[in-house]
Every structure is written in structure tokens, then in C-alpha cells.
Amino acid sequence: MGTAWDDTADDAALVQACRRGDMQAFECLVRRHQGMLLNVAFRVTGVYEDACEIVQDAFLAAWRKIDSFRGESSLSTWLTAIVINLSRSRRQQLSNRKQHEAYSLDAPLSGGDNDLLPDPPSASPSALHQLEEAELRQALDGCIQALPHEFREALVLRDMRDLPYTEVISALGIREGTLKSRLFRAREAVKDCLKRAVASP
Incomplete structure (x- = not known):
């Protein structure tokens, strides 16, 4: 024991x-x-x-x-x-x-009439602020998910997990220059994506 x-x-x-x-x-x-x-x-x-x-x-x-x-x-x-x-x-x-799946054109796109709509948010200013923050977080998550996988991995480990460069390099099995390049490109892509998300109505 x-x-x-x-x-x-x-x-x-x-x-x-x-x-x-x-x-x-x-x-x-x-x-x-x-x-x-x-x-x-x-x-x-x-x-x-x-x-x-x-x-x-x-x-x-x-x-x-x-x-x-x-x-x-x-x-x-x-x-x-x-x-x-x-x-x-x-x-x-x-x-x-996914390359081997077949899709039915007759299948419904949603669960049908039984789908419930969520309750509308409260009209209070704090609820509006929370909604804006949630939308921004959702946009950020969408931008991160849209990144190529190798960029996303680097960004998540370095910027979100705050791992030191040496540990990210070790975890991903890449060189320092490669990591820096991926991080730069990932950050630029997220920045551009967020600008588009904020600018769209």
C-alpha cells in the first residue's frame, strides 16, 4: 500500500x-x-x-x-x-x-421544433457589459480556433499557459526560431481576426 x-x-x-x-x-x-x-x-x-x-x-x-x-x-x-x-x-x-463520411441532404439541420431558445439577457447595464465581454471572449476563442494547429498550439502554451520558451520548445519538439515565428504569425492572425470581428455589425 x-x-x-x-x-x-x-x-x-x-x-x-x-x-x-x-x-x-x-x-x-x-x-x-x-x-x-x-x-x-x-x-x-x-x-x-x-x-x-x-x-x-x-x-x-x-x-x-x-x-x-x-x-x-x-x-x-x-x-x-x-x-x-x-x-x-x-x-x-x-x-x-471526415474524408470518408457521407452526409444526408434530407437530414434536419437542428433538433426540430422542440429546441428551446435561451432566456433573453437582463436589460440592466451590468448584463450588457457582461454580454459584451462574453462576445469578446467568444470572438477571441473563435479566432484562436481558426488558427492553423501549429500556431494554436504555440499560442496556447506560451500566451495562455504562460510557459517559458524552453518548456514550449520542449513540449512541441521545435526550435526557438520556429516557436518565435509561429507565435508572431499566430498573434498577428488573432489581432487581424479580432479587428474584423469588432468591426462587423
């Missing part, structure tokens, strides 16, 4: 315990990192259900491959790299599946 681990234990001690088969240590690592990994997976895939599956698969892979973690980067970077690789695999699977 494993040691009773609390959330103050450092990752290195937890990894060593995991290598000895201590499931409680692994559960502590899951609690510590799952929120961050889910955020990364969701930002990369844009689909919450896919992100949840990817994170679950990432933790299974991490448990199986814990002996391959050498500590050259932080554990969170190693886990993030697993999530990015699984996201890429999922994207490729979906791309292959």
Missing part, C-alpha cells in the same frame, strides 16, 4: 513513488495537473468532450510511461507534450474520418 500523499508533496517525490507503483501518488499528480491539462487540451481542440478524453488518455499514457520521464523538463511540460501529441493524433483521426 502506498503512502498517504497530500497536495504539498513535490512532483519529483511523487514521480519516484509512481515508479514504485504507488497509485495514491499518481492520483495526487492527477489532481495537481488535470485542470491545467484540460485547459490546454480544450484550447487546442476546441471541443470539451474531446479535451476530457485526451486528458484521460494522457494520464493513462503517463502512468504507463512514467519510467521514461527523465526530468530534463518539468513534469507539467512532459504531461503537456503528451496532451499535444494526443491532440494531434485525435485531429488526424477526425480528419481521416
